[in-house]
Amino acid sequence: MRSLVLTIGLVVFCVASLFGQDKTEIIQQRIEFISERYQSENIDLTNIIEQLNYFYQNPINLNDTDGSELEDLGLLTTIQISDLIRHRKLFGKFITLYELQSLTFWDLETIQLVRPFVRVDDKLDNIHISLKEALRQGKFDVFLRFQPTVEKKAGYAKVSDSVRAASNNYYYGNSGHYYTRFRYTYKTNISIGFTGEKDPGEQFFKGAQKNGFDFYSAHAFFKGGKYIRGVALGDYQVQIGQGIGFWSSYAFGKTADIATSKRTAVPLKAYTSVDENRFMRGAAVDLGYKNFGLLLFASSKRTDGSTIADSSYTDLEFTSTLDLSGLHRTNSEMKRRNTLRENIAGANVNYRLGLFRIGASGIYQGYDKPFVKAEKLYNQFDFRGKNQLNFSTDYTFNFKNVCLFGEVAKAYNDSLSGKNSGWAMMHGALISLDSRVSFGLVYRDYQRDYFSFYNAGFSEGSNTQNERGLYSGIKMKFNSKWSMNGYVDLFKFPWMKYGVDAPSQGHEFLLQPIYKPNKIFEIYIRFRQQLRQKNSSQYAGAVTPIEDYIQRNYRLNLSYVISEAFTFKSRIEFLTINSHSKGFQKGMIMTQDLMWKPKSSPLDVTLRYALFDTDSYDTRIYSYENNALYVFAVPAYYYKGSRAYILLRYSFLRHCDLWVRYGYFLYNNRFIISSGAEQINGSRKSDLVVQLRISF
Amino acid sequence: MQGIMSIKMQFRNIVGWVIGCGLSLSSMFAQGWAPAGGRSRAMGDASVTLADVWAYHHNPAANAGLKQFGAGISYENRFLLKELQTQSLALALPLKKGVLSFGAQVFGYTQFRSMKSGIGYSIALTDLISIGTQINVHQIRLGQGYGNVLKATGELGVLAKIKEGWNVGFSVFNISRTLLSKYQEDRLTTVMRLGTSYRFSEKLLVCAEAEKNVEFPLRGKVGLEYLPAKTVALRTGFSTNPIELNAGVGCSFKNLYFLDFGSAYTQLVGWSPNVSFTYRLK
Secondary structure: OOOOOOOOOHHHHHHHHOOOOOHHHHHHHHHHHHHHEEEOOOOOOOOHHHHHHHHOOOOOOOOOOHHHHHHOOOOHHHHHHHHHHHHHHHHHHOOOOOHHHHOOOOOHHHHHHHHHHHHOOOOOOOOOHHHHHHHHHOOOEEEEEEEEEEEOOHHHHHOOOHHHOOOOOOOOOOOEEEEEEEEEOOOOOOOEEEEEEOOOOOOOOOOOOOOEEEEEEEEEEEEEOOOOOEEEEEEEEOOOOOOOEOOOOOOOOOOHHHHOOOOOOOOOOOOOOOOOOEEEEEEEEEEEEOOEEEEEEEEEEEEEEEEEOOOOOOOEEEEEEEEOOOOOOHHHHHHOOOOEEEEEEEEEEEEEEEEEEEEEEEEEEEEEEEOOOOOOOOOOOOOOOEEEEEEEEEEEEOOOOOOEEEEEEEEEEEHHHHHHEEEEEEEEEEEEEEEEEEEEEEEEEEEOOOOOOOOOOOOOOOOOOEEEEEEEEEEOOOOOEEEEEEEEEEEEEOOOOOOOOOEEEEEEEEEEEEEOOOEEEEEEEEEEEEEEEEEOOOOOOOOEEEEEEEEEEEEEEEEEOOOOOEEEEEEEEEEEEEEEOOOOEEEEEEEEEEEOOOOOOOEEEEEEEEEEEEEEOOOOOOEEOOOOOOOOOOOOEEHHHHHHEEEEEEEEEOOOEEEEEEEEEEEOOEEEEEEEEHEEEOOOEEEEEEEEEEEE | HHHHHHHHHHHHHOOOOHOOOOOOOOOOOOOOOOOOOHHHHHOOOOOOOOHHHHHHOOOOHHHHHHOOOOOEEEEEHHOOOOEEEEEEEEEEEEEEOOOEEEEEEEEEEEEEEEEEEEEEEEEEEEOOOOEEEEEEEEEEOOOOEEEEEEEEEEEEEEEEEEHHHHHHHHEEOOOOOOOEHHHHEEEEOOOOEEEEEEEEOOOOOEEEEEEEOOOOOOOOOEEEEEEEEEOOEEEEEEEEEOEEEEEEEEEEOOEEEEEEEEEEOOOOEEEEOOOOOEEOOO
16 A cells, blocks of 8 residues: 555646746645655654745756756756756757757656756855854744544543553543644754644643643754765664665655655755654754765664563563554553664665766664564564664666666675575666656565665565566656556565565556646546455464455546636545455545635645545545644545545735644444444544644 | 377467466467567557557558668567567568568577568558558477478558558458468467557557457557657556556667667466667668
C-alpha cells in the first residue's frame, strides 16, 4: 500500500497559479499532490510544506543556484535541472523566466509548476547574516491545536483505579489530542523550534507525563555557511544517497510519476514533526570544502520496547519487541516507554563535480540492551543483538538526457544475529527520450540478511530487505491535451515474509491517461493491477500454501475550476480483490469535493460528501482529505456508509489563522465501531480539529 | 487424426511443467502463429503497425509502404528450451502496384513440429489506408508415426494513418478459422490484433496493442523504440496475460543490413530471446 500516485495536484496546481491564488492555497494544493502519492494513513509532510513555503517567499535565483535548491523543491527532475544548468553555462545568465521555454526538457506545465518558487536575478545572493537582520527579518510561527474525541470510546470508561491498574484496556489520560509548536526561522538559514504533543488517552501534567506533553521535540538549525554548510542541534533528519543505507525520514514509494523513483537526499534538516521515532536526536554538522562535503552526526534517544529479564542471568535484560507507535496510554504502553536507548553515529563524505556526485558513508547503530526478537522462520535473518555497522556508497551521474543513480550498502550485524552481514543495492536511470517523453528504470536487489532500521530504499515491501525487482515507467505527453503515465514493476521476495510462508513474487502495473482540454478542467482514468502472494486461508495439512492475491483499482477523477472562487472535484473509485481462498471481493467510493475560496473574503470553506461500500476491510480505499495546515489525513474508507466533512479557515488580525474542521463517518448496519479500548458503541465516528496559527 | 490429437494432449502434458501454473503460452500453442523478429520481440510484440519486412508475420497490410526489396531471417527460443525453437523467414518484393511478400515459419522439434509458409499481397489504397492479405499453408507433424496434417489459412490486415506519425493497424490471423481435425472441432487458432503507434520524433516510436487469441485472454502490449544514434536502436516493451517484460537492441550497417536482438522475460519461466538478421535494398 505504500505505492500509488497521482498527478491531479500538479494540474490543479497550475490552475491555481493561473488565477493568482494566494500562497496557502498554492502550497496546500502542492501538498495534496504529494500526499496522494503516499496513499496511507498518518503521514507527516511538515518539512515539505515548510520548504515550499520558504521558496514561495524567497524564490530561488536561477542565475545563482547550483541545482541543489531546485532539487529541494521536489517539482523538477534531475534531467530538467541539469538542462537548466547546461543552458546557463552555454548561453549565460537568464534574463527573463520566458527563456525557460527554450530548454529542451521543460514543458509549459513544468514552468507553470515552478514559477511561484523561482526568479531570475543577476545580483547574486548575499549569504552574510547579521544578528540584527536575522532578528528583524526572522519569522515566528506559533501553532495551537486541539482535537477532541467526539464519541465515547471504551478505553475512557470510568472505572476504579484498581481495575485500571490491573488492565490494559483503559486509558489513563483524557481523550483530547493536544499539539503546540513554536518556531523561529530566518530564510532557510536558521531555524529554532519547539514542538509538544499529547496523543488521545495520554496523561497531561500527571502520572507518566509529569512534564506535560508526552512528546517534546526541539531543535536549533543553521544552514548556508561556506565551510560549515549546516549545523543541527537537538532533533534533526539525515538523508543519504538513495535511502538504502540510511534515511531517517520518509520517502516516496512507487508513484505514477517516474521521477519520484530517484531520491534526492537533503543531508541535514531540522525535525519539526511529531513522529516519536523517525528522527535523530543529538548533534550534526555538514562541512564543505570546494567540491568535497563531509556530514557527521550523532544521536542518542530512548525508544519504547518490551524488556524481558533473562532467566539464566539475573542482571541481564533484553528487549524482545520495539514499539514504534509513540502511544503511552495504558499500563502496558507505559511500561514499554523509554526502556531502550538507541545510539547512532555516522559520517558521509561526498564529492561533487558538475553534475556528477559520489558519496560514501559509515553508520553505527547500537542499543544499550540486546534487542532479541522471538525467532520465527520468516524473521530469522533480521537484526538481533546490540550493535550494527552499515557501509554504503552512492552516486548520481548526469549525462545529456540521462541521469544514472544508485547505492550499494552492506550491513554488519552483531554476532547474535546468526547471519552476520548482507548486501543491498539499487541502480536506476531516468532518461528523457524526447521533450515530451521520459522513461525510468530501477533495479534493486536487497538480500534477506540486509537489515537497517532507518531506510527508505525504493521497494515494494515496507523495508529495504529481502527483495529483488525491476521497475520501469514512462510519462508521455502526446499534445497539449492528452498525456499518459504508466509503469510496471516485477518483484520477488527470495525469503518468507510476515504472512507469506514461502518465497513469493508478484507484479504491479499502472496506466493512467489524462485529458486536460484547457487550464481549468481535467479528467483522468487510472487502472492499476497488483499481484502479490499471501498465505491461503483455506488449506488442509501442516504446511500453509501461498496463493495469488490480485488487486485491481479503477478510478475516474475529475477536477474543474468553475470560477476564481469555486473548485469542484469528483472521484469514483472501484477496487476488486481476487484470491482462491477468499474469493472475489469488491469495494467502491464516490466522493464529491467543493471548495469555496473567494479572493477578497477572509473565510475559506471546503466540503466533502462521500458514499462508500466495500465488502470487507481488505477492499478498503484510501482517499486524501483536506485538513488544517500541517494536519494530514488520508483515511481508509471501508464497510458501508457515508463520510462528510467541512473545513473552515478564517484569517484575522493580519497574523492569525483559525482552522475548524468537523467530519464524520456514518456506517450502515454497524452498531459497534473498532474494538478493544477504541470501541465505539454506535454507528457514527466523528472527528474535530481546531487549530490556531499566529505568525509574525 | 484422432491419434494426432491424443499425442498432442500427451505433448501438452510433457511440457506442462514448463507452463507452470496455467500460464498461457499463447504463441507456443497458437498452432501456426507467432510473431517474428528481434525488433518485434524487444517491443513486446506490439508490432501490428510496424512497417518493416517482418510485417509478414504481424500484419499483412503493414508492408504495403515498402519501396525496396527486403528479406529477413530470425531465430527464437522460448524459455531457453531446445524443444521450443522457432525459425522464421520473411521477404518483401515491391511491384509496380502493391507489394508481394513471402514468409515461412518452423516451430518445434522432432516429436512435434509445426510449419507455415505462404504468400501475401498488400497495397496502399490511398495515402491513408493500406490493406493486405495472405494465404498460408500449415503442416503439423507429430513424431513416432502419428502422422501429420496439412491445412491452409487466410489472413487479413489493415493499416491506416490518422496523421503524420500516428498509425492504427488491425490484423486477423486465420480469418478462415480453418479446421485442423474434426475430433473435438479442433481448429487452428485465430488471432486478432488491434494496435497503434505514435512517432514522437525521429528518435522515438511508441506502440500499443491489444491482442486477442480465440483461446486465451486478451493481452495488452506496449513497446518503445529509441534511437540514441542513427545506427543503434534500444527497445523495450511490456505485455499482460501473462506479464512479460521485453528489451533488446538493434544495429544497422550501412542502412543495408540490420541485426536485431530482443528477449521477453516472464517471472515463472524466464527468458525468450529472439535474434534476427534483415537485409534491405537501398
